[in-house]
Amino acid sequence: MASESITVGLLHPGSMGAAFGAQLLRQNVRVLWCTDGRSIRSRARAENAGLEEVQDLGQLVTRADVLLSLCPPAAAVDVAQHVAACGFDGRLYIEANAITPHRVRTVAELLPRAVVVDGAVVGSPPVGGKQSTLYLSGDHHGCARATELFAASDVKTKVLGAEVGAASALKLAYSSYQKASRVLAALAYSVADAGGVADELVEIAGKRGGSYLTETGYIPKTASRAWRWGPELDDAAALLREAGLPDDLMRAASRVLSRWSDARERELTIAEALSLLRVDHDFVERDEP
Incomplete structure (x- = not known):
């Protein structure tokens, strides 16, 4: 101790x-x-x-x-x-x-x-x-x-x-997958919902173990955390670029998250989160709590 x-x-x-x-x-x-x-x-x-x-x-x-x-x-x-x-x-x-x-x-x-x-x-x-x-x-x-x-x-x-930066490289490598996957799942569910086939999408995803598409309850959580997830994915994009790898996906995921800038730490329903995602917003700078 x-x-x-x-x-x-x-x-x-x-x-x-x-x-x-x-x-x-x-x-x-x-x-x-x-x-x-x-x-x-x-x-x-x-x-x-x-x-x-x-x-x-x-x-x-x-x-x-x-x-x-x-x-x-x-x-x-x-x-x-x-x-x-x-x-x-x-x-x-x-x-x-x-x-x-x-x-x-x-x-x-x-x-x-x-x-x-x-x-x-x-x-x-x-x-x-x-x-x-x-x-x-x-x-x-x-x-x-x-x-x-x-x-x-x-x-x-x-x-x-002993190398300063190793821990951060690991974190951003993980974040680039985990957070971008949440964004992709939210977009996939949103477009399925708009087409009236959201339940069918979740049913398909449920046949594949571990798919974020089945965790629709996480969509509002993703929205409420977008203000701090976005800058993290911007840094993930920078790390990809430094490594000579494409950064387009991370940049795009960050832009999607910026649409939820008004949802900062709010308690939203899935429908409310999807509504914010579908409406164009001016970018609101994310500040610290």
Whole structure:
């Protein structure tokens, strides 16, 4: 179990971040979060998780032994820039967002006097007995310390080696399949529904084990998460392009998700989600909670 004297600064308490914070509290780790600029939803999640608030980022950076960055992918580098401006150095920074290896290395360059470890979360938020895996790569001692933080928790860790970017490459490789498949399933169901054959489509898909087409209840969930899934697929597209592979599919999936920009964390029915998908929307920039 992690030492009681360790203090972790959480950036920021979204659904995943708050769940990770609660897991750290179970390990007798003190968890701080910064209220400045955060939404009512963020405050509610932080309070429900039992996290300790501070008023500004400067206080958080000064008091934390470890910073854990779990924020919307599009904000990851900006968050690191703000942390760097507050003078964070000599301590551990876990960059656990779904971003390209190149952007992880950019974060490391912004914090040259800190130990920056590349992290990637796969799985649902660790609540209600669910488990997620935190893949790690980079500095050996930094990875070991991150692993110790979550010992005996519902966050399982696996170290992939010393190369910063390896964990993020794995995450985006998985996301490029998992999230794009959800988008394709939603489009297929939508066009079948428009043609009055949605039930028949689900019946066909049910004959093939493990098809996302049978999980129609996930369509509204995909819609409500589109604001953060889109930037993640943009990074997946960038990684494909860096590898000399076609990025068209990921870019197209991200454009589809932008049609759900008004559905951010809303409770929708399948019909409502499909209706939003079929209507043209001006793109609304996704911001963090």
